[in-house]
Amino acid sequence: MATSSGAGGLLRFAESRKNLTGCVCGLVGVGVTLTGAAGSLWPLVVGGLYAAGALIAPPERPDTPRFPTAGEQLDALRTDFGTLRAYLAEAELPAASRERVTALEALVEALLEPGWVSDPDHLHTLARAVRQDLPEAVDTFVRTRWWTRFSPGSEPPEEHLDRQLSALHEEATAIAASLRDAEAVRQETHTRYVEERGL
Template sequence: MATSRFLGHLESRKNIAGSACGFVGLVLTFTGVAGPYWPVVVAGLYGAGALVAPPERPPLPDFPDPSAQLDELRGDFERLGHYLADVELPPAASGRLTELTALLGALLEPGWVADALAADPEGVHVVARAVRQDVPEAVDSFVRTRWWSRLTPGTEPPERHLEQQLGLLHEEAGRLAAALRETEAGRQETHTRYLQDRRQ
């Protein structure tokens, strides 16, 4: 560990700049300019060079690229599908859930749609949050609340909340799909203008 730190210091910008300035001090010494104070001159120039050298820049963290994030998200979406297949839902809620998962699946489908999604970090976050948090939480809270509702009849049916939650999530995913479509349409319009300008 100490050896690697020492080697790192030898290769650092500060040491290289300080050594270059210290070499100038040796040249001044051999030419007689530094006189009897040459050790102070060499050390001072080395220190000055080390001070003015730019600081070391640590390497950027190696985060996975967006396509790798979507691959992982597709695996989570598949696991979510297995979980939802084991849950019994009322017909209305089941229909809304089917619409929502179909839209999420279309956004995650490998190809140009997923490529457009990968270019939108906020969009990836929206889909990831729906898959990993919002949908499982909505369904699980319905299952737990439904059990308590059987013990306390007359309370508000939990499926109403589930249907509302799934509807809101579908609207959010729909807004994301519309935004991605607008981005693609903008690219198309930009290319049209480029071709028109090229004729002039």
């Protein structure tokens, strides 16, 4: 394994800018030697020119990391949303909470349609809702409700679930409103353009 690593490092150095520039300068030294100008010091001339070339060569730059595009992130989020919907369908929820979850699912599904959400903040909010907030809210409710049977009279877990679902619905509604406003501005701009074009 160490030999393989050493061979890889040697290959990387052989292909590096420093080595290639040094080799070019070393070849210049060989040319100087062939003319007889270097005399008996030719090894020093060739080695010195190689070292000088290696020193002046620009440093190696690591490859720029590639991160998922907004479209790729949206595709992955849609896949995760499908997983979440399957989980929510199996969760035992009160009728009122089920209605809230269904409404939230419909809104998130519409927002995740291709071509709508591209803003990184909106994408982050939706990803957090799908991958963290909504599953956590339902899971916590299911667990808390199970323990509530042993301590009657405590605060009903349904209240917390409904408050969480309302807050998540408000966040998704704010994104929808932002998209609606952006489209309205776009429509108004196009109307002005078409009307003024004929003047």
